[in-house]
Amino acid sequence: MQQIRSMKELESFREGLVKGRDPDRKFISVCTGTGCQAYKCDDLVANLRAEIKRVGLDAEIETKATGCPGFCERGTLVTIYPEKIFYQRVRPEHATEIVERTLVKGEIVEELLFVDDATGKTIVNEDDVPFYKQQQQELLGPNRILDPTSLDDYLAIGGYGALSKVLNELKPDDVIDQITASGLRGRGGGGFPAGVKWRTCRDAPGDIRYVICNADEGDPGAFMDRCLLEANPHSILEGMIIGAYAIGAAEGYVYVRNEYPVAAANVGLAVDKAREAGLLGKNILGKKGFDFDVEIIRGGGAFVCGESTALMASIEGFVGEPRAKHIHTVEQGLNDKPTNLNNVETWANVPLIMNKGVDWFTAIGTGDVSENPWGGSKGTKIFSLVGKVKNTGLVEVPMGITLRKIIYDIGGGVSDGKKFKGVQTGGPSGGCLPEAFLDQPVDFDELTKAGSMMGSGGMIVLDEDTCMVDFARYFLNFLRDESCGKCTSCREGLEQMYQLTDDICEGRAGPDHLGLLNELAEVVKDASLCALGQTAANPVLSTLRYYRDEYEAHIYRRECPAKVCKPLIRFSINSECNGCNLCLRNCPYDAITGEKKKGDTYKIDQEKCTQCRICFESCKFDAVSIDTGVMR
Amino acid sequence: MEEMVDKIIEQNGAKESALLAVLMDIQGEYNYLPRPALELVSKKLGVSMSRISYMATFFTAFSLEERGKHITTVCMGTACHVRGATRLVEELERVLEIKAGETTDDKQFTLETVNCVGACALGPLIITDGEFQGNMTSPKVSRLIKKLRKED
Ligand SMILES: Cc1cc2nc3c(=O)[nH]c(=O)nc-3n(C[C@H](O)[C@H](O)[C@H](O)COP(=O)(O)O)c2cc1C
Numbered sequence: 077m078q079q080i081r082s083m084k085e086l087e088s089f090r091e092g093l094v095k096g097r098d099p100d101r102k103f104i105s106v107c108t109g110t111g112c113q114a115y116k117c118d119d120l121v122a123n124l125r126a127e128i129k130r131v132g133l134d135a136e137i138e139t140k141a142t143g144c145p146g147f148c149e150r151g152t153l154v155t156i157y158p159e160k161i162f163y164q165r166v167r168p169e170h171a172t173e174i175v176e177r178t179l180v181k182g183e184i185v186e187e188l189l190f191v192d193d194a195t196g197k198t199i200v201n202e203d204d205v206p207f208y209k210q211q212q213q214e215l216l217g218p219n220r221i222l223d224p225t226s227l228d229d230y231l232a233i234g235g236y237g238a239l240s241k242v243l244n245e246l247k248p249d250d251v252i253d254q255i256t257a258s259g260l261r262g263r264g265g266g267g268f269p270a271g272v273k274w275r276t277c278r279d280a281p282g283d284i285r286y287v288i289c290n291a292d293e294g295d296p297g298a299f300m301d302r303c304l305l306e307a308n309p310h311s312i313l314e315g316m317i318i319g320a321y322a323i324g325a326a327e328g329y330v331y332v333r334n335e336y337p338v339a340a341a342n343v344g345l346a347v348d349k350a351r352e353a354g355l356l357g358k359n360i361l362g363k364k365g366f367d368f369d370v371e372i373i374r375g376g377g378a379f380v381c382g383e384s385t386a387l388m389a390s391i392e393g394f395v396g397e398p399r400a401k402h403i404h405t406v407e408q409g410l411n412d413k414p415t416n417l418n419n420v421e422t423w424a425n426v427p428l429i430m431n432k433g434v435d436w437f438t439a440i441g442t443g444d445v446s447e448n449p450w451g452g453s454k455g456t457k458i459f460s461l462v463g464k465v466k467n468t469g470l471v472e473v474p475m476g477i478t479l480r481k482i483i484y485d486i487g488g489g490v491s492d493g494k495k496f497k498g499v500q501t502g503g504p505s506g507g508c509l510p511e512a513f514l515d516q517p518v519d520f521d522e523l524t525k526a527g528s529m530m531g532s533g534g535m536i537v538l539d540e541d542t543c544m545v546d547f548a549r550y551f552l553n554f555l556r557d558e559s560c561g562k563c564t565s566c567r568e569g570l571e572q573m574y575q576l577t578d579d580i581c582e583g584r585a586g587p588d589h590l591g592l593l594n595e596l597a598e599v600v601k602d603a604s605l606c607a608l609g610q611t612a613a614n615p616v617l618s619t620l621r622y623y624r625d626e627y628e629a630h631i632y633r634r635e636c637p638a639k640v641c642k643p644l645i646r647f648s649i650n651s652e653c654n655g656c657n658l659c660l661r662n663c664p665y666d667a668i669t670g671e672k673k674k675g676d677t678y679k680i681d682q683e684k685c686t687q688c689r690i691c692f693e694s695c696k697f698d699a700v701s702i703d704t705g706v707m708r
Numbered sequence: 709m710e711e712m713v714d715k716i717i718e719q720n721g722a723k724e725s726a727l728l729a730v731l732m733d734i735q736g737e738y739n740y741l742p743r744p745a746l747e748l749v750s751k752k753l754g755v756s757m758s759r760i761s762y763m764a765t766f767f768t769a770f771s772l773e774e775r776g777k778h779i780t781t782v783c784m785g786t787a788c789h790v791r792g793a794t795r796l797v798e799e800l801e802r803v804l805e806i807k808a809g810e811t812t813d814d815k816q817f818t819l820e821t822v823n824c825v826g827a828c829a830l831g832p833l834i835i836t837d838g839e840f841q842g843n844m845t846s847p848k849v850s851r852l853i854k855k856l857r858k859e860d
């Protein structure tokens with residue numbers, strides 16, 4: 077590709093692209109995000125291309141392998157443009173039918189349509205699917221029509237237009253002022269106003285400055301950043317280039333989590349293409365003296381490396397141990413130079429704000445940021461809605477929307493007809509809220525007031541089968557593993573807290589355990605160096621606050637109300653048994669005896685049973701019961 | 709091996725700050741970090757073995773022992789956890805007769821865990837040799853391993 081040397085060249089190149097593309101042209105877009113990979117979406121793409129070729133339409137109809145638009149529950153997702161015919165749960169073997177019936181004859185393949193649970197009706201147009209209809213997909217929206225490996229695709233939808241506008245019309249200070257005025261707050265969890273951070277970094281003394289994109293996404297159960305990087309890497313680069321111009325940085329880094337190979341590959345490719353086109357490198361878009369380039373760094377797989385100082389240490393080639401932040405990284409960060417770190421989604425918002433304007437952005441969300449950038453939560457936020465929810469996937473909504481709207485209206489409620497128990501937000505630093513908080517608006521400040529936090533966007537729905545003590549233990553286990561071990565309070569405190577919850581789950585706990593747990597939680601919070609330790613107690617504290625009865629049931633009655641904790645439960649076979657003997661055959665411990673076809677004769681030998689649950693999961697007649705409060 | 713290590717160092721730039729990237733590439737090449745390779749890195753980049761082993765044990769991406777032919781990874785992310793991922797690990801530990809993090813004596817299987825691979829809709833899930841096995845249940849585990857054993 078030839079270098080684009082000015083705003084004019086960019087616009088004329090874009091015009092050429094758009095002119096070459098009929099807006100009404102037919103094309104078929106297939107989600108090839110990580111979620112859909114499991115359904116062999118690559119084979120589907122190959123089959124579609126082969127079939128389209130076979131019927132001789134390959135000159136007219138393009139098959140686009142895109143990133144993820146969010147509805148992972150129904151993958152593989154296929155949309156046919158311009159009509160926006162939406163097919164879901166598509167498998168490679170459906171290719172022939174889609175091509176022959178829809179592309180050639182213009183018919184709809186009924187079996188692949190989405191059926192609305194509420195009305196029982198099928199839905200043809202993607203925009204009418206309730207999951208999407210109630211969202212505001214400013215960031216995720218373009219994913220469905222972009223081939224992430226194509227710079228042309230991004231340019232065709234106006235990509236790098238914000239950058240070109242900024243370079244031609246605005247001084248660095250103006251850019252920072254606009255970002256501050258927009259009220260954009262960091263999407264990585266902390267919610268620090270981006271403009272304020274940029275300003276401090278720009279004003280910090282020194283010649284060399286860095287900008288970094290935090291794509292470590294350590295919250296287990298969250299994948300917003302992965303999706304953005306995989307699907308629309310240029311939008312993040314564009315944000316970073318604008319940031320570099322505003323801050324005065326010549327070098328940038330994208331720190332990508334090791335578990336995200338596709339994301340790393342896609343941004344890497346985007347960097348190469350942007351450089352080829354003159355969007356990175358020297359005198360970007362012909363702007364004299366504006367040089368900026370980006371390097372991709374793969375993380376080594378440590379949660380704590382998402383923390384700013386640990387991340388920078390890791391880029392320098394050291395282990396990712398945080399340091400005390402008497403001196404902020406915006407003043408002395410990477411290589412001791414002023415460094416501005418923002419999250420993937422924060423960067424992705426930057427071109428949107430520059431394009432659509434501050435007023436557009438501040439009209440979305442809560443509060444008032446005109447005087448104070450902490451005064452509200454502006455813009456949309458992407459949540460990864462997972463766990464025991466019907467519609468698992470990524471959800472982008474205006475901040476201020478209620479938990480109920482997200483979980484019920486968009487998420488379709490709890491899966492398998494189970495009862496809602498709680499929702500966990502904010503990952504290992506966050507907390508759990510029960511049903512009473514469902515009408516709580518979701519933004520940076522409201523959930524914190526309730527004892528949880530919005531965090532980076534993980535949202536895990538819990539149902540009656542989730543044991544809250546076991547859940548708290550899960551996070552403690554995660555955190556004790558991930559603690560870098562530098563401070564004693566975090567390293568030892570988390571280990572002891574883990575042991576205490578383990579005692580409770582295993583039926584070994586006494587009445588002192590809750591007091592100790594509370595006390596330790598306070599110590600770990602107060603005495604730890606970085607936010608990992610400082611917030612590590614939140615999952616415990618919030619479950620203790622809202623689900624104390626469950627802790628008490630474990631301790632005083634040796635009961636696990638959710639029937640999860642093994643030493644507190646017992647399996648037996650009930651009268652629903654029709655004697656199929658599947659449980660007996662599947663039991664790995666030979667704990668089940670009985671004779672085939674003689675209902676009700678099966679017995680579980682409690683001495684041999686390890687509560688592995690295989691009989692329970694194998695039985696097709698609900699004939700295996702679990703009792704609790706029966707500790708041996 | 710020396711040739712390979714040289715090549716990797718060259719690709720990443722022979723500077724101290726490239727240490728993490730160099731180790732990642734060695735892990736990628738050999739599936740673990742062989743000691744002789746680390747000694748070469750130590751010599752060539754001028755960093756001490758103790759710093760290298762600090763790195764190698766700090767980051768979960770690294771393994772200091774040779775791994776098995778089939779890497780079986782259970783997702784232990786939050787979404788998978790609430791859908792019963794712990795039980796999958798326990799069942800795999802039983803079937804393979806090893807603990808998570810270990811490799812079978814015949815070097816056929818390594819059992820690992822990971823915190824969320826971003827395919828939470830499919831949870832709980834096991835990844836065998838890079839392939840996602842979604843909506844897993846304990847009863848399906850032994851069949852899956854049997855199938856992998858048979859394919860060899
Ligand atoms: C233990 C720990 C892990 C973190 N992990 C991440 C992460 O994975 N991604 C991220 O963007 N921020 C993470 N953060 C927050 C970062 O330190 C930092 O605040 C953020 O990247 C700044 O960007 P933002 O202002 O755009 O949110 C983490 C913080 C801590 C203490």
Ligand code: FES
Pocket residue numbers: 296297298783784785786787788789823824825826827828829831833
């Ligand atoms: S929690 Fe397992 S894939 Fe996300």
